[in-house]
Amino acid sequence: MNTFGRNFRCTTFGESHGLAVGAVVDGCPPGIPLTEADIQPYLDRRRPGKSPLESGRQETDRVEILSGVFEGRTTGAPIALLVRNRDVRSKDYDALRDVFRPGHADYTWQAKYGLRDHRGGGRSSGRETLARVAAGAVAIRCLEPCGIAIRGRVLEVHTATEPEAMEAEIRAARDAGDSVGGIVEVTAAGCPAGLGDPVFGKLDAAIAGAMMGIGAVKGVELGEGFGAARLLGSEMNDQIGEAGFLSNRAGGVLGGISTGQDIVVRLAVKPTPSIRKAQQTVDIAGKGREITVEGRHDPCIAPRIVPVAECMLAMVILDAMLEQAKYREFGE
Ligand SMILES: Cc1cc2nc3c(=O)[nH]c(=O)nc-3n(C[C@H](O)[C@H](O)[C@H](O)COP(=O)(O)O)c2cc1C
Numbered sequence: 331m332n333t334f335g336r337n338f339r340c341t342t343f344g345e346s347h348g349l350a351v352g353a354v355v356d357g358c359p360p361g362i363p364l365t366e367a368d369i370q371p372y373l374d375r376r377r378p379g380k381s382p383l384e385s386g387r388q389e390t391d392r393v394e395i396l397s398g399v400f401e402g403r404t405t406g407a408p409i410a411l412l413v414r415n416r417d418v419r420s421k422d423y424d425a426l427r428d429v430f431r432p433g434h435a436d437y438t439w440q441a442k443y444g445l446r447d448h449r450g451g452g453r454s455s456g457r458e459t460l461a462r463v464a465a466g467a468v469a470i471r472c473l474e475p476c477g478i479a480i481r482g483r484v485l486e487v488h489t490a491t492e493p494e495a496m497e498a499e500i501r502a503a504r505d506a507g508d509s510v511g512g513i514v515e516v517t518a519a520g521c522p523a524g525l526g527d528p529v530f531g532k533l534d535a536a537i538a539g540a541m542m543g544i545g546a547v548k549g550v551e552l553g554e555g556f557g558a559a560r561l562l563g564s565e566m567n568d569q570i571g572e573a574g575f576l577s578n579r580a581g582g583v584l585g586g587i588s589t590g591q592d593i594v595v596r597l598a599v600k601p602t603p604s605i606r607k608a609q610q611t612v613d614i615a616g617k618g619r620e621i622t623v624e625g626r627h628d629p630c631i632a633p634r635i636v637p638v639a640e641c642m643l644a645m646v647i648l649d650a651m652l653e654q655a656k657y658r659e660f661g662e
């Protein structure tokens with residue numbers, strides 16, 4: 331499955347060490363002003379090699395719009411977005427050809443397809459997320475005139491919550507040949523009430539699916555999330571006053587449908603699997619091996635996921651808005 335969405339559909343293609351990575355967006359409304367300059371800032375925020383606290387892979391990640399835009403506006407035709415890979419250095423990955431990295435997708439990819447592109451994780455690489463970011467930036471462009479704004483941030487790294495302490499955690503893990511995880515929060519403000527479906531295709535289910543579809547995300551919660559399990563009903567309920575809801579513990583979704591409040595989503599991001607510390611694994615013949623993973627790896631993925639999560643949330647919301655537009659047309 332390489333396609334996301336029902337109405338605003340995004341198909342991604344490409345491998346980390348192939349020629350290019352990109353997306354084809356189908357279902358984008360016509361007449362939306364769109365140039366590469368609208369998409370590039372999101373790719374710039376996501377690209378690797380910006381700081382010593384992330385992967386040192388040096389990519390410019392320049393996006394080209396190949397189709398679907400004429401005279402600066404979307405036409406309603408498929409929008410093809412392309413980013414060429416530059417800094418591939420595939421030879422550095424020869425040691426991974428026959429061995430499975432603990433925590434990465436090597437073992438399961440081999441089990442599913444019987445072969446694998448071992449060069450930097452192939453399609454399981456976090457690099458694939460640049461395609462979703464490019465597509466999501468198009469969705470953000472569509473949502474802007476509707477007054478919907480999406481913003482993410484890192485809440486925690488390992489156990490630290492202050493920016494300097496978070497950086498220190500990442501630096502310490504990197505220097506020890508290890509890695510750390512974290513918590514990312516993403517919020518959508520300005521969403522109308524009524525988006526989503528009450529049974530299948532609930533908005534919170536769609537959001538959770540989109541977020542769990544990002545590599546290294548092991549948990550997703552809306553509003554109080556797991557904390558809700560420890561509250562009383564009287565503590566959890568968002569009471570309703572004449573001017574609106576008095577709180578937002580639900581995180582902006584009730585019964586699978588948006589309430590019109592901020593949609594607040596948090597992601598638990600696991601520590602990067604590729605680490606220099608020695609670990610136990612097997613090769614494709616099942617023979618026991620010790621592995622230390624070299625290469626240009628993020629010591630913490632959480633900061634790099636922020637623009638990806640923003641873009642995935644934008645696509646889910648736009649998809650739901652397009653669904654709602656269809657429903658209204660038939661319902662009235
Ligand atoms: C933006 C981004 C960057 C990533 N960087 C790395 C990395 O440098 N090294 C690595 O081993 N995994 C990295 N990952 C995580 C792996 O891609 C992911 O753990 C792997 O595909 C297995 O999937 P799972 O963790 O969802 O089970 C990154 C993921 C994302 C989204």
Ligand SMILES: C=C(O[C@@H]1CC(C(=O)O)=C[C@@H](OP(=O)(O)O)[C@H]1O)C(=O)O
Pocket residue numbers: 346377378385386387389418449450451454455456457458460545604625626627628
């Ligand atoms: C290239 C990107 O991230 C990569 C994600 C990744 C992984 O295994 O997920 C491994 C590293 O790539 P490589 O194997 O080429 O060193 C990261 O740099 C990117 O985000 O653009």
